[in-house]
Amino acid sequence: MAAKLFKGSEYLITEVSKNDVFTPEDFSDEQKQIGETTEQFVINEVVPHKEEIEHLNYELSAELMRKCGELGLLMIDAPEEYGGLELDKATSMLAAEKFSMAGSFSVTYMAHTGIGTLPLIYYGTKEQKGKYLGKLMTGEWVAAYCLTEPGSGSDALGASATATLSEDGKYYLLNGTKQFITNGGFANIYTIFAKVDKQHFTAFLVERTTEGLSVGVEEKKMGVKGSSTTQIILDNAKVPVENLLGEIGKGHKIAFNVLNVGRFKLGATATGAAKQAMTEAVKYANERKAFGVPIATFGAIQEKIADMNAAIFASESVVYRLAGMVDDRLATIPKDTPNYYEAYQEGIEEYSIEMAIAKVFCSEMLADVVDEVLQVYGGYGFTQEYPAEGFYRDERINRIWEGTNEINRLLIPGTILRRAMKGEIPLQKEAMKAFESLMSPSFEELDDSIPFAVEKALLANLKKAFLIIAGSGTQKFMDRIKDEQEILLAAADMAINIFAIESAVLRAEKMLPTCSEPRKKAAESAVKAFAFTANEKVATAARKAAYYIEEGDTLAMLLAGIRRFTKYDATGLLQAKRNLAAAAIEAEKYIF
Amino acid sequence: MKILVCIKQVPDMESRFKVNAAGDWYDQSDLAFRMNEYDEYAVEQAVQLKEQLGGEPEITVVSIGPERVGEPLRKALAMGCDRGVHIHDADSSRKDPWQIASLLAAFAREGSYDVIFTGMQSQDRGSAQVGMILAELLGLPSVTTIVGFSYEDGQVTVRRELEGGARSVVRVPLPALFTCQLGLNQPRYPTLPNIMKAKKKEILLVKEGDFALTEGRALTSRLFRPEKKGRGLVLEGDVAEQSQRLVEILKIKTAVFR
Numbered sequence: 001m002a003a004k005l006f007k008g009s010e011y012l013i014t015e016v017s018k019n020d021v022f023t024p025e026d027f028s029d030e031q032k033q034i035g036e037t038t039e040q041f042v043i044n045e046v047v048p049h050k051e052e053i054e055h056l057n058y059e060l061s062a063e064l065m066r067k068c069g070e071l072g073l074l075m076i077d078a079p080e081e082y083g084g085l086e087l088d089k090a091t092s093m094l095a096a097e098k099f100s101m102a103g104s105f106s107v108t109y110m111a112h113t114g115i116g117t118l119p120l121i122y123y124g125t126k127e128q129k130g131k132y133l134g135k136l137m138t139g140e141w142v143a144a145y146c147l148t149e150p151g152s153g154s155d156a157l158g159a160s161a162t163a164t165l166s167e168d169g170k171y172y173l174l175n176g177t178k179q180f181i182t183n184g185g186f187a188n189i190y191t192i193f194a195k196v197d198k199q200h201f202t203a204f205l206v207e208r209t210t211e212g213l214s215v216g217v218e219e220k221k222m223g224v225k226g227s228s229t230t231q232i233i234l235d236n237a238k239v240p241v242e243n244l245l246g247e248i249g250k251g252h253k254i255a256f257n258v259l260n261v262g263r264f265k266l267g268a269t270a271t272g273a274a275k276q277a278m279t280e281a282v283k284y285a286n287e288r289k290a291f292g293v294p295i296a297t298f299g300a301i302q303e304k305i306a307d308m309n310a311a312i313f314a315s316e317s318v319v320y321r322l323a324g325m326v327d328d329r330l331a332t333i334p335k336d337t338p339n340y341y342e343a344y345q346e347g348i349e350e351y352s353i354e355m356a357i358a359k360v361f362c363s364e365m366l367a368d369v370v371d372e373v374l375q376v377y378g379g380y381g382f383t384q385e386y387p388a389e390g391f392y393r394d395e396r397i398n399r400i401w402e403g404t405n406e407i408n409r410l411l412i413p414g415t416i417l418r419r420a421m422k423g424e425i426p427l428q429k430e431a432m433k434a435f436e437s438l439m440s441p442s443f444e445e446l447d448d449s450i451p452f453a454v455e456k457a458l459l460a461n462l463k464k465a466f467l468i469i470a471g472s473g474t475q476k477f478m479d480r481i482k483d484e485q486e487i488l489l490a491a492a493d494m495a496i497n498i499f500a501i502e503s504a505v506l507r508a509e510k511m512l513p514t515c516s517e518p519r520k521k522a523a524e525s526a527v528k529a530f531a532f533t534a535n536e537k538v539a540t541a542a543r544k545a546a547y548y549i550e551e552g553d554t555l556a557m558l559l560a561g562i563r564r565f566t567k568y569d570a571t572g573l574l575q576a577k578r579n580l581a582a583a584a585i586e587a588e589k590y591i592f
Numbered sequence: 593m594k595i596l597v598c599i600k601q602v603p604d605m606e607s608r609f610k611v612n613a614a615g616d617w618y619d620q621s622d623l624a625f626r627m628n629e630y631d632e633y634a635v636e637q638a639v640q641l642k643e644q645l646g647g648e649p650e651i652t653v654v655s656i657g658p659e660r661v662g663e664p665l666r667k668a669l670a671m672g673c674d675r676g677v678h679i680h681d682a683d684s685s686r687k688d689p690w691q692i693a694s695l696l697a698a699f700a701r702e703g704s705y706d707v708i709f710t711g712m713q714s715q716d717r718g719s720a721q722v723g724m725i726l727a728e729l730l731g732l733p734s735v736t737t738i739v740g741f742s743y744e745d746g747q748v749t750v751r752r753e754l755e756g757g758a759r760s761v762v763r764v765p766l767p768a769l770f771t772c773q774l775g776l777n778q779p780r781y782p783t784l785p786n787i788m789k790a791k792k793k794e795i796l797l798v799k800e801g802d803f804a805l806t807e808g809r810a811l812t813s814r815l816f817r818p819e820k821k822g823r824g825l826v827l828e829g830d831v832a833e834q835s836q837r838l839v840e841i842l843k844i845k846t847a848v849f850r
Contacts, residue, residue, distance in 0.1 A: 029666045033787045036626075036667075040781055072784030085784055516621035586608055 005328055008350045009416050011499060012463055013430040015456075018510040021503065022090060022324020024316055024592070025511055031091050038098040041071055046102040053105050053226035056218065058186040061108050061228070062142060069139025074113055078121055082133045089330075090323040093268040097319070100272030103394065104226025111182035111227075112136070114265055116143025118258045119191045119203060122341045123246040128205060132189060144187035146178035146232050147255055153179075154407045156255055157201055161194035161234060165241070172196070172204065172244065174212070174237040180401075184215055184230030192232070193251050200249035204239050212237035223393035257345050260355045262402045264322060267358030270366040270398055271315045277366075277391040278308045279589040281373040284386075286588060288378075295376070302581035304372045309584050310504075310529035310577075313592050315365045317503035322354050353415050356408040357496045363398040363405060370395045409492035414482060416495070417474065431471030434464040438561040451512055452524075454569055455505045455531050459498065461565035462538055466494045468561055469545045476549050487548045493541035497534040504530050522583045522591055525576035532570040539566035593649035596705040597638045597673060598696055598726070599631035601657055601664045602716045616812050617685055618716070627664035630711025632779040633772035637741055638709050639672035640777065644743060650674050652703065656695055657684045662795065669790035670782030676793065681800035687808065689717075693725035694806040699798070700730060707748070708769040712737050723771035734769040735762050739776050 004020050027035070045067055046053070052060055068074050076092050078084020099106045117136050120128060120143075135141040152158040161176025174194050181190070190206045190213075206213060216231030246254050282305055285296035295301050329347045337343055348355075374381035374388040381388040399405045420427030446453045469491055473481050481487065508523040515523070539562060546558040583591050603609070603623040612619040627635075635653065642649045653668040654677040655661045665676040679695060681687070687695075700708065708727070713720035720736070727734030739759070740751030752760045753773055782790070825841075827834040842848045 029663050030787050030791055032663065033667055033670060033782060034784055037781045037784065037787065070783070071781055072786075075784065085788060087784075087788075519622050588608075 005332070006325060007425065009353045009419065009425060009495075011502060012416070012466055012495060013425060013427065015460065016502060016506060018506045021317075021321045021506045021510065022327070023507040023510055024320050025507075025514075026320075026324075027090070027094070031094055034087075034091055035094045035098050037071060038073060038095045039101070041067070041073070042099060042102045042106075046105050050103055050226075053103070056185075056226055056228065058228065061105060061226075062139075062186055064105060065108065065112065065139035065142055067139070068109060069137060073109075074117075074139055075137040077113065077118065078133060078137055079129075082129050082137075084121075084133070084137060088323070088327040089264070090320060090327055093265065093319055093323045096265045096268040097272035097275075100269040101276050103390070104224045106269060107224045107227035108142070108183055110262075110265060110269060111145065112143050114262045115145035115258050116183065116187070116189075116191070118261060119145065119245060119254050120205065122257065122345060123203070123254050124205075127242065128245070132205065136189070141188035142183055142186060144181050144183040144190045144232075145258070146181050146184075146190050146192040148179045148181075150177055150179045150231075154404055156193070157252055159193060159195065159201070161192070162198050163194040163196045163202060163204065163239070165196075166238075169241065171238045171240055174204065174206070174234040174239055176234050177216075178232040178234070180219065181230055181232050183228055184232055185218055185228035187228075190232060191245065191254075192234070193255055194234075196248050201251040201255075202248050203245040203251045203254045205243045205245050206237060206239050207243075210237050210239060221397075223390075223396055253345070257348060259402055260348050260352050263359035263408065264319075264326075264355040266398060266402050267315070267319045267322075267355075267362035270362035270395075271312065271319055273391070273395070274308070274312045274315065274362075274366045274369040275590040277370050277373045277388070278305070278312060278584075280387050280391075281305070281308070281376040282584055283588050285376055286585060296585045299578075301376060302585070303577055304376060305584050306525070306529055306577035306581040307533065308369050308372055309580050309590055309592075310526040310533070311365045311368060312590050313507075313523075313526040314500045314504040314530045314534070315362045316592065317507040318358055318361055318500055321503045321507070322351065322358055325354065326351055353412050353495075354499065356403070356411045356415075357499050359402060360405045360408050360412075360492070361496050361500050363395075366395050366398060406489070409489050409496075410485060412495050413470065413488045413491040416470070417481065421479075427467070427470065431467040434467035435471060437464060438468060438557070438564075442564075451509050452505050452527060455501065455527060458531065458535060458566075458568050459502050459505065461567070462494070462498045462501070462535070465538065465542050465562055465565040466491070466498060468558065468565075469494065469542055469549070472549050472554075472558060473545065484548070487545050490541040490545035490548065494538050494545075497538045497541075501531050501534045518583065521579055525580040526592070528570055528573060528576040529580060531568060532573055535566055535568045542566065593645060593707065594703060594705045595638045595641065595649050595651045596700055596703060596708045597631070597634050597651060597653045597668065598708065598710040598722070599635065599653060599655045599664055599668055600628045600711070600714045601625045601655065601661050602628045602714055605715055611815050611817070616815055618815065620685070625660055625663065627667055628711050628714050628716075630713060630715070630772055630774070631664075632711075633774070633776045634709035634711050634770075635668045635671050635673060636777045636779040637770075637772060638707070639780070641707065641741075641743055642672065649706075652677060652705075654679065654696065654699060656681050656687075656692060656800065658682045665795055666787075666790055667782055669793045669795075670787040671780055672786070674793065676795035678795055678797050679800055679803075680797055684800070688810040688812075689719045689721035690725055690809045691806050693722045693729060695800060695803055696722070696726050697729035698803040700726070704767075706767045708732070708767075710769065710771050712771045712773045720771070723769060727769040730769070732767050732769050733764050734771070735764055736771040737773040738770050739773050741770065741776065 075084040076087045080086050099109055136143055147156050149159050163172040163174050165172055188208045192204050192206045196202045212235050214233045216233055219229040285301050286294050288295050333343045370391040374392050377386050377388045380386045419425050473487050477484055504527055508527045511523050512520055542562045550558055604626055607623050610619040638651045642651055651673040652675050653673040655665055656679040661678055665678055669676055710723035724734050735750050737753045738750040739753045742749050746766055748764050750762050754760055827837050
């Protein structure tokens with residue numbers, strides 16, 4: 001349990017301590033054991049069938065889902081009342097991370113346990129849960145989620161699927177087409193969004209055998225080829241009225257809340273995938289010789305290995321810090337609260353900003369990692385004989401689904417500003433303070449006795465830089481800022497990287513007292529390597545935003561402020577990277 | 593029926609090992625640990641026996657070692673053992689097989705177990721002695737390296753693996769001790785519900801110092817990597833010359849002709 005419960009986005013205006021963050025080093029025996037069971041299951045039962053899975057085999061996938069069911073891997077998020085385990089998010093994320101090694105099958109698993117099952121868990125009635133949840137937990141049935149349409153994606157509420165009550169009042173007749181439905185080809189139950197009377201956005205639980213529902217052909221995809229992706233076509237699909245999920249006109253709540261968790265979990269799977277890809281690359285770098293020596297002995301390769309390791313360290317720190325935040329918040333809700341899941345949703349919603357951060361940061365971390373992994377393999381990376389090209393293709397979708405990274409970026413400052421206007425976070429006040437400090441010279445001395453004193457000072461400054469940019473933007477554009485997307489994207493990049501640097505620093509600081517000397521050195525190196533890169537990203541984003549917002553003297557003042565607040569003394573950077581690379585090359589894997 | 597399973601926590605064998613500062617064991621820092629593979633067969637066999645007998649037997653699982661030994665104990669409980677016993681010993685890696693077996697015997701004597709399972713050997717020290725010494729100390733018959741196990745009316749029939757792939761079948765009345773070898777069974781994955789249930793099972797913590805101290809009988813004086821062997825030798829000349837040279841080398845350097 002953290003020392004303090006933080007509000008969503010509060011990290012941007014306050015100092016966070018190491019005791020406030022949950023880290024992978026804090027896992028309980030049970031959490032580790034669940035991670036191990038998941039990992040062993042994937043290695044022994046899924047990986048040997050990878051080739052067959054890649055050719056899309058419904059029966060094999062369905063059988064593996066039943067095996068997941070036997071082990072309890074489908075009951076992590078389900079309530080105890082219905083035979084589920086109702087485990088915390090840290091456990092759920094760890095299982096997701098371990099599952100990523102299953103490649104395409106992890107997509108099947110994630111869609112089923114995430115967007116497939118969560119709408120029912122969060123919004124289902126007793127009868128609906130009683131009828132379907134058992135089957136979904138044993139893997140007897142597979143679930144899918146149908147939001148996107150051929151003409152609407154990010155603008156989900158622009159859906160044109162309709163639901164019309166039948167004359168006898170017993171059925172809704174659903175019409176329309178749903179696009180890119182994961183598990184579409186072999187799912188047994190679909191959560192489908194459609195507009196009642198063409199205007200009230202509403203969710204329905206629709207069984208596969210429903211009259212009027214048909215499944216389209218499989219999409220020919222670039223990656224995750226072993227997962228099923230089809231259209232779902234509704235032609236007067238006859239859905240019993242008791243299968244309406246939640247309330248009429250409240251479908252958007254279901255759609256978006258479920259996506260929040262999905263985004264968060266995507267961060268965990270991306271982290272797992274990156275670890276696996278990096279491990280392969282390091283092994284290869286140790287084997288492959290050039291000029292008579294293993295390529296791992298070259299600085300050019302070592303730098304890649306160090307950067308990958310540092311970025312994954314940050315990514316892992318982000319995911320589990322967020323898990324801890326959400327778990328602490330959800331733990332404050334008594335289980336016997338009437339409308340438990342309503343309070344639960346509010347808890348999730350509280351961290352929608354951090355969930356978007358996890359989605360964007362981890363998916364882009366993975367993109368960078370697979371790109372460098374392929375590069376380490378050289379020409380062989382471009383062939384299908386080695387795993388690099390598969391990692392490369394499979395990665396790409398992560399920056400698109402569960403809300404594109406653009407949509408997620410926009411959501412970050414958008415939500416922050418909305419909350420500030422509502423008075424939930426004192427953004428205005430803090431921005432004023434940041435402007436004041438911009439005007440006054442700094443005489444602060446670093447306290448070297450504190451671990452990561454340089455990085456902590458940097459974080460305090462970066463937060464000021466963010467506040468100055470956010471403050472300037474709102475001052476200039478007022479509430480029209482929400483339409484200035486280029487500025488919002490830049491602000492998002494700042495918020496994302498600040499959260500990531502902070503997560504990495506606090507985790508490393510928490511590790512130090514109990515870890516060995518070599519591990520300590522590695523953690524310090526990872527922090528330095530990551531903080532340097534991420535700080536440069538914040539600085540670039542800040543400068544870009546300054547040019548977008550201001551001109552003349554005010555611009556000059558902003559730029560000077562940015563220069564001051566993004567100053568980071570990374571003395572020893574090269575040695576830090578070499579240390580980190582050496583440790584990873586010796587271990588032949590991601591080392592934390 | 594009372595069943596005892598003795599397990600050990602060992603490093604993940606894919607780890608990179610370093611010799612410790614004292615030069616007599618491997619450096620244990622930064623290693624990932626797991627349950628000794630052979631002990632997993634032991635746990636699985638105990639759980640299968642319990643299932644065969646309708647859940648009547650009580651299975652105790654015991655392990656000696658530092659704090660982290662709680663992890664494999666929890667795993668054994670999640671696989672189906674009923675209670676755990678952690679004999680806390682921060683320095684267990686310095687004890688020889690005799691001392692380890694003596695500690696286990698001191699604990700097991702009280703329990704009057706009908707069946708004791710251990711792994712055939714540990715993956716790190718690999719002495720393959722602890723099980724047998726434990727049986728001797730308890731005055732029980734022991735059968736080592738079993739690859740098959742069946743129980744009927746108080747009698748156990750096991751298959752043993754012998755040198756050169758031969759097998760033998762041995763019948764033993766209970767109580768008895770068995771050391772388990774690869775091939776005996778396929779250890780189950782602890783399911784998630786069972787992992788959570790295991791949280792509620794008891795792990796009794798006792799200290800190594802609670803038992804009478806036994807002197808060690810064997811000391812690991814040094815641990816080191818074997819020196820790198822010389823490079824290969826390429827024989828030249830015609831076939832007759834080459835074979836003559838080969839025979840000479842074999843005579844001097846090996847026992848082939850003795």
